[in-house]
């Protein structure tokens with residue numbers, strides 16, 4: 001819980017609005033975001049990086065709802081995208097193409113064309129083969145593609161292996177030793193223009209040291225490039241700053257940003273960062289209603305109407321989300337396995353949680369603003385949740401709950 005999600009007289013609120021009321025009005029499962037929380041996290045980044053030329057490129061995949069992209073766009077954000085679809089979202093939300101960086105190991109030719117047509121800021125290239133394809137595609141279009149190489153600094157981010165991306169054995173980025181020769185090749189290619197360097201070592205990182213270790217390796221490479229007259233306009237240090245889900249103590253945005261500024265002291269290149277989780281993670285909760293309680297000899301189960309398809313992180317990474325009753329102190333507490341209705345034993349949202357609850361109560365899964373809705377699926381033909389944005393005393397539906405008819409609208413029975 002934080003300044004934006006807290007209890008008033010035993011009822012959990014988002015800003016000024018009761019989450020009990022939202023569950024009644026919009027149904028469950030339902031994602032609820034706080035506009036003030038999103039904006040304050042973005043502002044904290046901006047203020048901390050103010051001493052130098054910088055661009056905050058929000059990592060769209062953390063939460064790509066148009067309303068969220070639009071809030072950040074209006075605050076001046078750029079965007080880090082990983083697909084052509086995300087580029088179309090950014091443009092639909094009023095984002096500026098010239099502030100977009102395009103990451104990802106598998107950009108297709110059609111996605112490259114889309115991004116070149118839109119005029120994005122930079123392609124973060126992740127392999128020699130991708131670089132050759134980009135040069136060819138840009139040539140066919142009579143354009144010059146701005147590129148930065150995503151270098152793999154071989155740094156241990158000390159996070160979950162599934163979200164660690166900067167080690168040698170990772171599929172991401174260009175091996176550190178191969179970066180210099182590849183930059184020389186890029187500089188000689190007719191339809192590429194080298195503009196920057198990039199790294200991204202992982203996600204939910206809760207210490208500053210891996211970021212600094214990565215930055216130092218990237219900067220050493222930038223110096224070698226400068227010695228060969230390959231001058232970089234920007235240095236992109238990626239995203240990955242962690243949030244508090246349980247008892248983690250990640251660095252404050254200001255401390256993280258300050259450490260980056262110190263590492264970059266004396267350099268004029270623009271600093272780009274690509275934060276996702278830190279901007280959206282603690283700005284959202286997932287509301288779910290308890291369908292049934294099942295009290296057993298070994299375990300008690302709270303069976304709720306949200307499931308792994310709505311919030312995949314527990315099933316995928318064994319991730320922890322705090323679970324709060326929206327109305328508290330109403331029943332005697334017991335320990336519960338909080339589980340969804342999906343037919344998988346991996347379908348759990350929380351283990352052994354002490355909760356005083358009854359069937360029909362609404363629970364809030366906290367810290368669900370990033371990689372919640374964006375990783376959701378329709379498994380078990382479950383329509384995806386509604387999304388709501390609270391702004392002070394107002395509530396806006398920012399994505400309607402899907403209907404079952406929408407789920408099979410593209411399917412056909414054969415004759």
Ligand SMILES: *Cc1c(COP(=O)(O)O)cnc(C)c1O
Pocket residue numbers: 059061062080082103104200202203204238239240241274275276277278370
């Ligand atoms: C996912 C991703 C990010 C954002 O990571 P967070 O941990 O959400 O900050 C940034 N850059 C790249 C290339 C990514 O893949």
